[in-house]
Amino acid sequence: MLSELCKELRNWFDRSQPHFYGAFEIKDGHIIDRDFNEVIKPNQYYCIQGSVFNDGVYKNHSDTVLTDELFVGAVFLMAIPNEVVTLSNDIDAWIEKYGKVDSTNLSPFSSESFGGYSYSKSSGGSGSSSGNGPATWQSTFASRLNKWRKI
Numbered sequence: 001m002l003s004e005l006c007k008e009l010r011n012w013f014d015r016s017q018p019h020f021y022g023a024f025e026i027k028d029g030h031i032i033d034r035d036f037n038e039v040i041k042p043n044q045y046y047c048i049q050g051s052v053f054n055d056g057v058y059k060n061h062s063d064t065v066l067t068d069e070l071f072v073g074a075v076f077l078m079a080i081p082n083e084v085v086t087l088s089n090d091i092d093a094w095i096e097k098y099g100k101v102d103s104t105n106l107s108p109f110s111s112e113s114f115g116g117y118s119y120s121k122s123s124g125g126s127g128s129s130s131g132n133g134p135a136t137w138q139s140t141f142a143s144r145l146n147k148w149r150k151i
Contacts, residue, residue, distance in 0.1 A: 002085070003057045005084070005088050009149050010150045012078060013081070016079075018036075018039050018077050021073075043061060048075050049076075053069050
């Protein structure tokens, strides 16, 4: 989710962090680059761009194993605040609970009536930005996302 979250925020939290450009090898699930491996800290996040199989945000020394490949692109270190990591985890939990295609919480209908019963969903607040349609993680977490958004 961190990759998608950073893309949504247009914020890669790479301020004052080293960037590496050129040809990279991923072998046995790890980046083989002496300069990169000398500066990255344990549990630090980094982003891969330009890869066929591994584009995205990863945590150093996590359980994630990269797909072996050679690529020309960029790898840069990130300084993601703990608050953003927590936000990402909260979004993951929300998606797990409400993000299913068959979820009644994400019904495409704004109102229904049957058997003498009817209801209407609110069109503001937690709905989509247009006020029509189902809630999304972006609309549900908008107030927390805006703090980190870059224009």
